[in-house]
Amino acid sequence: MQFKVPQFIDVEDKVVGPLSFRQFAYLAGGTGLVYLSFRLLPILIALPVAVALGALAAALAFMRYNEKPFVNVLESFIRFHTKSKLYLWRKQSPKIPKKPSEEGMRPLLRDTLNESKLKTLTRSLDTLDN
Numbered sequence: 001m002q003f004k005v006p007q008f009i010d011v012e013d014k015v016v017g018p019l020s021f022r023q024f025a026y027l028a029g030g031t032g033l034v035y036l037s038f039r040l041l042p043i044l045i046a047l048p049v050a051v052a053l054g055a056l057a058a059a060l061a062f063m064r065y066n067e068k069p070f071v072n073v074l075e076s077f078i079r080f081h082t083k084s085k086l087y088l089w090r091k092q093s094p095k096i097p098k099k100p101s102e103e104g105m106r107p108l109l110r111d112t113l114n115e116s117k118l119k120t121l122t123r124s125l126d127t128l129d130n
Contacts, residue, residue, distance in 0.1 A: 023061040030057020 012020035019027070034050040034057075041049060063070040 019061075026057050026061040030054055030060075033057070 012022060015021040016024040030053055033053045037046045037049045037053060040046075059070045060074070065073045
């Protein structure tokens with residue numbers, strides 16, 4: 001029994017004419033904000049605000065940058081400019097392991113290896129024998 005595998009899973013469905021729901025929402029929201037700017041602000045202030053809001057809505061709806069939606073680019077831009085950019089590097093002195101004391105601590109591996117054990121261990125690692 002064969003099944004059909006969807007081919008274009010990254011393409012959004014067209015809901016309103018040639019627009020996807022997301023594109024339609026961005027354009028409708030931008031249109032509403034442009035309308036409110038003309039209703040609430042004086043014309044000299046409303047005109048540049050309306051142009052900026054319309055351009056932002058159009059960019060959010062249609063623009064893609066490096067095959068990613070513009071909303072992702074805008075989110076990255078905002079995160080970059082709001083986060084701290086102070087990176088400090090502090091050199092730390094290497095920690096020197098303490099020698100085990102005589103009473104009760106187990107000895108280090110290098111203290112228990114003699115030359116014959118080391119050769120045997122090296123040979124087993126080289127030949128991958130266990």
